[in-house]
Amino acid sequence: MEKILIIDFGSQYTQLLAKRIRELGAYSEVIQYDDKISLKDVKGIILSGGPDSVYDxxxxxxxxxxLNSNIPILGICYGMQLLAKLLGxxxxxxxxxxxxxTKIRIVEKTKLFENIDKEFNVWMSHKDTVTNLPESxxxxSKTDNGIIAAFENQKNKIYGIQFHPEVRHTDFGNNILKNFVIKICKMQGNWTLIDFVEEKIKEIRNIAKNKKAIIALSGGVDSSVAAMLTYKAIGHNLKAIFVNHGLLRLNEAEEVKSTFKDYYGINLTVVNAEDRFLKRLKGITDPEEKRKIIGEEFIRVFEEEAKKDENYDFLVQGTIYSDVIESAKSGKKTYKIKSHHNVGGLPDQINLKLIEPLRELFKDEVRSVGEILGLPKEILYRHPFPGPGLAIRIIGEVTKExxxxxxxxxDIFIKTLRETGWYEKVWQAFAVLTPIKTVGVTGDKRNYGYLVALRAVDSIEGMTADWSKIPYEILDTVSRRxxxxxxxITRVVYDISSKPPSTIEWE
Structure with missing residues (x-):
């Protein structure tokens, strides 16, 4: 598959850059600067920004x-400075x-800036500056300070820009990327996720052949789409294991079984382990200890089920692109099976080869692939749900009651949001059961019951969040119900704190 290769030097915008290029209809792939680099099918190379100085x-x-590949190169920020240094x-x-x-001014006609105003605002982030250009x-372009904002060697198709075209703060940023990707690199601009699905199914089929694979299915977006994609490729040679730890939302375990086993016919094993998890959590009040216990127990249950039939050659993981890039940036250069939806890592000693069908995709692309595969929107567009489940939404000890x-x-909160059209308007919504009991009156009698808190936030990726301004009448309906x-329950409160300083989850 033809692609634009992005070499990452640690920029906070690298994922966004890859995404912008895919939105132009060109497949992009991110690798780290010290990875083994293959130029097969590469039509263009982008060197990302980064926090370092080229002289460190x-x-x-x-x-x-x-540099000697004759493939068009675009250096961004640190990438531009590195090109300048390496080329003299x-x-x-x-x-x-x-x-x-920062405002910049175009001073020479160039393909990179075709159909763009001569003066426009860009987003800068640098203290090092290119002061002398390499030969030829x-x-x-220059900034108002007279600093070199962009350079080129048109003959060798090497370009450098000091600013970030991928962020929305840069005017004409998409035009610049399109000029490089489509006009300079000659990409067709017709790549779609339908092509990806068809190619991925063929790829999985060729890798797995007639051998068996296993996946830990959580019912979340990533594992659900990975399971369906692999199932399309190898059918009943895929076994899915769904560990019901009892910490899921109301009827969630039944819905997962109904969707994947009964409707789609996937070879699914449901492990009902609620009593086992509750036994391990008895008396535990510290949230981090809860997470650790749940993670460890999940691993044990999955291992036990996997060992019942050891004729598996492959482990399917719902790893997505952000996981791959974040893992690489943390310095982990070896394939290590990632944490299972924040529940805990599967052990390295599982002697299985990995199949990661979604590792080239971002979250919104994963959802689109799920739609292509026919998964219901209730799964694809559900609000984020923590791996430890309701255990970290019960403050203090977790009990069956x-x-x-x-x-x-x-369930009442979520159903009311759906009824009123607010479920799609908020990024995440949930309830928290506190250990606080307060006096109430029900049926002319004193009732000493729990206080629950409702939480709904608006966010993009969860790094920051603001509390959702749900209308009072809807909150009133929820509270009464x-x-x-x-x-x-005798008292309901609404959490109006933002992140930061608060976190989204209470534990």
């Missing part, structure tokens, strides 16, 4: 064959740094 002792570098130019600190919105290069209460309350239908 351990500054990231690239092999010389990249000069990079210095001149006492002027540029951060944030020319300046194509508290789980049953919280499931009812959470909860106190009328769940007699053990």
């Amino acid at each position: 002792e351990l500054a990231p570098d690239i092999p010389k064959e990249i 130019g000069k990079v210095e600190q001149i006492g002027i740094a540029e951060y944030g919105k 290069f020319k300046i194509i 508290k789980l049953q209460l919280l499931k009812k309350v959470d 909860i106190t009328n239908q769940v007699e053990e």
Whole structure:
């Protein structure tokens, strides 16, 4: 498959850059600067930004064959400075740094800036500056401070820009990327996720052949789409194991079974392990200890089920692109089976080869693939749900009684949001059962019941979040339904704290 190769030097915008290029209809792939680099099917190379100086002792570098490949290259920020240094130019600190919105002016006609205003705002983030160009290069834009904002060697199709075109703060950023990807690199711009699905099914079929694979299915977006994609390729040679730890939302285990086993016919084993998990959690109040216990127990249950039939050659994982990039940035250069939806890592000693059908995709692309495969939107567009489940939405010790209460309350909240059209408007919504009991009055009698908190937030990726401004009348309806239908609850409050300083989850 033809692609644009992005070499990552640690920029916070690398994933966004890859995504922007895919939105242009060109497949993009991110690798780390010290990975083994293959130029097969590569039509263009982008060197990302990064936090280092090119003159640092351990500054990231690239092999010389990249520069001699005759493949078009675009250096962004650090990538531009690295090109300048490697090709004989000069990079210095001149006492002027540029951060944030900066105006630049085009000073030379160039393919990179075709159909773009001569002056426009860009997003800068640098203190090092290219002061002397390599031989045969020319300046194509400058900032108001007279600093080189972009250069090119048109003959060799090597370009450098000091700013970030991938962020929305840069005017004409998409135009610049399109000029490079489509006009300079000659990509067709017709790549779609339907092509990806068809190619991936063939690829999995060729890898697995007639051998068996196993997957830990959580019912979440990533594992669900990975399971369906693999099932399309190898059918009943895929075995899915769904561990019901009892910490799921109301009727969730039944819905997973109904969707994957009864409707789609996937070879699914449901392990009902609620009593086992509750026994391990008895008396535990510390949230981190809860997480650790749940993770460890999940691994043990999965291992036990996998050993019942040891004729498996492959382990399917719902790893997505953000997992791959974050793992690489943390310095982990070996394939290590990733944490299972924040529940815990599967052990290295499982002697199985990995199949990761989604590792090239971002979350929104995974959802689109799920739609192509026919998965219901209730699975694909559900709100984020933590791996430890309701255990970290019960403050204090987790008991069967508290789980049953919280499931009812959470179900009332979510159903009301769906009825009123607000479920799709918020990023995440849930209920929290506190250990606090307060006095209430039901049926002219004093009732000493629990206090529950409702939480709904607006976010994009969960790194920051603001509390959702759900109308008072909807919150009033939710509160009345909860106190009328769940007699053990006497008081309902709404969490209006943002992240930061608060976190989204309470534990």
